[in-house]
Amino acid sequence: MIVFRHADPRFPFLWETDAQPEARWHAPGEGPVQYFADTPDGAWAEFLRHEDIKTVADLATVSRALWVVELPDEPFERPTLGLAVTTGDRTTYPACQTEARRLRAGGTRRLLAPSAALLPGAARGLRVDTLLVPGADRDGTVTVVFGRRPDLVGWAAAGEGRPRPDMFPLVRYF
Secondary structure, eight states: OEEEEEEOTTSOSSOOSSOSOOBTTBOTTSOOEEEEESSHHHHHHHHHHHHTOOSHHHHTTOOEEEEEEEOOOOOOBOOOSOHHHHTSOGGGHHHHHHHHHHHHHTTOOEEEEEOSSBOTTBOOOEEEESEEEEOOOBOOEEEEEESOOTTOEEEEEEEEEOOOGGGGGGBOOO
């Protein structure tokens, strides 16, 4: 499975310790936890959402690495929470973190969830038909991998890049 993630270009593309900020599927001290989007737009949408970037002027200051990472075929679980929780704002994090703890306690090393950052249908990508036109609507997903993963291989798709301005209407902001 090929997945995507953005990262500060000064650092590696994976967390290796639990000294990472909390996020939807882990609380402080529960890392490392790796978050991957199924599309580059999904990775960029996560960045735009978390940084609350909504204008072209704000994009001018962005410099992020975009990584393509190969995940091996491994079993995964899906959270049993509703869409409003798995895509909600930060107030839904505790419920997601509790669900992740439950799954991890049962031996889960990987989960697949809806993208909280992309609006429904926004993982559609683009096609070339004389001009660039939207592809068919599809929903984005996030793969969450628990623990250190020195076995994962990644490629820098952009050493210092930024999202396209046309991403703004695709993002589910907080």
